[in-house]
């Protein structure tokens with residue numbers, strides 16, 4: 040009691056049906072962090088962090104209205120917390136008019152790495168381009184220098200492929216063909232077959248992935264001569280889901296056959312379970328507390344809510360805000376200034392808040408939290424392979440140290456690594 044409040048605004052995608060409703064698990068995770076940072080006597084002494092938030096439904100227009108409501112109503116907010124990519128591209132571009140740092144726990148769009156458009160934007164959620172150095176590293180491990188790409192025509196995948204093309208060129212890896220489709224992948228997959236593609240990177244949302252997989256089966260673009268790279272954040276049994284409802288004319292067994300052996304890449308969002316983090320919790324401890332919080336919110340099976348996977352990113356986002364505010368208050372005190380002087384036109388304090396956020400470095404429940412100069416989360420990735428219908432961890436990759444941890448668990452049909460092209464044997 041009696042402490043002054045440090046106010047921040049929050050925008051969470053909770054309801055709605057478009058995009059990602061990750062606020063369902065991320066808002067409860069953020070509240071756990073609010074409780075924890077406010078119970079730390081060494082953080083924000085004399086103050087309490089206060090989060091005023093509302094639901095964006097992952098709709099940019101509504102997200103903008105929520106932001107205006109937060110900014111045009113007292114008290115002054117020191118920073119904004121954002122959710123999905125579509126909302127953050129709106130909020131992130133507008134925030135500079137109020138000199139506000141925006142920190143997102145749930146946006147993967149590569150477009151958000153543009154410091155010209157988003158000068159004060161940071162994210163604890165890595166960009167979708169985080170997969171690309173990992174894909175290249177695995178290709179190099181198996182000497183694959185001739186690959187193909189197939190993607191859904193969505194902004195996030197278009198900009199991810201552009202980044203992948205640049206990296207392939209730098210690595211001397213030839214892209215024999217790049218196929219894209221809007222909703223029906225039939226022609227795109229058939230063209231892959233025609234071009235004799237063997238090592239193929241596929242970028243699409245999970246419902247499109249099921250359609251691609253069925254086409255893979257029908258074109259026999261699977262088995263010992265092919266390697267597919269899919270995205271790793273689909274739900275585990277994603278290819279056994281409602282095949283009838285999406286009028287896929289492949290049986291469960293055919294989908295399993297086509298899926299056997301494919302590899303996936305994804306960003307690590309949960310730290311190794313046994314490591315103590317800045318809050319004193321391990322990621323395992325956090326999981327238990329999150330599950331309890333979700334049960335209290337009425338989610339009977341705690342992994343039910345959207346955003347469960349990303350919850351550590353929201354928890355660590357609040358810690359990032361608290362640490363940045365703490366550092367800013369110390370630096371202002373040293374020149375006899377106070378954070379209470381902050382207004383939406385005070386560029387000096389805004390610059391201090393930006394510098395503090397930019398320098399963030401701590402071990403959170405989502406792993407090491409640090410930002411690139413573009414405000415992007417620097418994250419580890421993990422590589423898995425579908426073996427006998429189940430995902431097996433093959434290894435981890437840390438792009439910062441170019442360190443690939445490999446468990447040698449991969450399995451190839453016939454025990455031979457697939458080739459990236461047809462080998463023509465000269466008749467002696």
Ligand SMILES: CC1(C)CO[C@@H](CC(=O)O)CN1
Pocket residue numbers: 058059061122123124125145146147148272349
């Ligand atoms: C890994 C995923 C599902 C990618 O999309 C993010 C949502 C978004 O980018 O809008 C949430 N996390």
